[in-house]
Amino acid sequence: MAGKKQDVALSDLQIAVMRVLWERGEPSTADVAEVLAAERGLKHTTVATLLTRLEKRGVVAMRRDGRQLYYRALVSEPDVRRSMVADLLSSLFGGDARALVSHLVDESEIAPGDLDRLRKRLKAAAGEDGT
Numbered sequence: 001m002a003g004k005k006q007d008v009a010l011s012d013l014q015i016a017v018m019r020v021l022w023e024r025g026e027p028s029t030a031d032v033a034e035v036l037a038a039e040r041g042l043k044h045t046t047v048a049t050l051l052t053r054l055e056k057r058g059v060v061a062m063r064r065d066g067r068q069l070y071y072r073a074l075v076s077e078p079d080v081r082r083s084m085v086a087d088l089l090s091s092l093f094g095g096d097a098r099a100l101v102s103h104l105v106d107e108s109e110i111a112p113g114d115l116d117r118l119r120k121r122l123k124a125a126a127g128e129d130g131t
Contacts, residue, residue: 007083007087008059008075008079008080008083008084009083009084009087010059010080010084013040013042013050014050014053014054014059015080016036016039016040017032017036017047017050017051017054018054018059018060018073018075018077018080019077020032020035020036021060021071021072021073022073022076022077025072026063026070026071026072027070027071028068028069028070028071029044029047029048029051029068029069029070029071030044030068032047032051032071033047033048048069051069051071054071055071058074059073059074059075060072060073060074061074088100101118
């Protein structure tokens with residue numbers, strides 16, 4: 001999947017599974033289940049089902065070693081974030097990033113210190129573009 005941008009919208013539970021894969025590289029089903037049992041109280045069978053569905057979608061790859069199954073992510077966290085934010089931006093804000101930022105400011109989701117950091121990032125990005 002390298003080089004190809006994929007539309008990857010994941011549920012909250014799927015993201016939790018993916019975070020374990022991103023952090024651990026290629027854990028077994030049991031390893032993922034252990035982490036998610038502690039974090040979310042999920043049963044091994046639920047985690048196995050989530051991993052199987054993610055594999056069918058092409059988001060993860062599975063490798064068998066004896067009776068043990070190992071999974072690794074085929075999409076990166078930044079790619080998932082980018083895809084899901086683009087979907088949110090398109091569906092709720094008509095593709096208008098300014099409307100999204102305005103909403104976050106209006107709803108106090110962005111604190112004044114966050115705005116200062118955002119201004120600096122925008123200024124730096126504008127400088128990189130030569131504008």
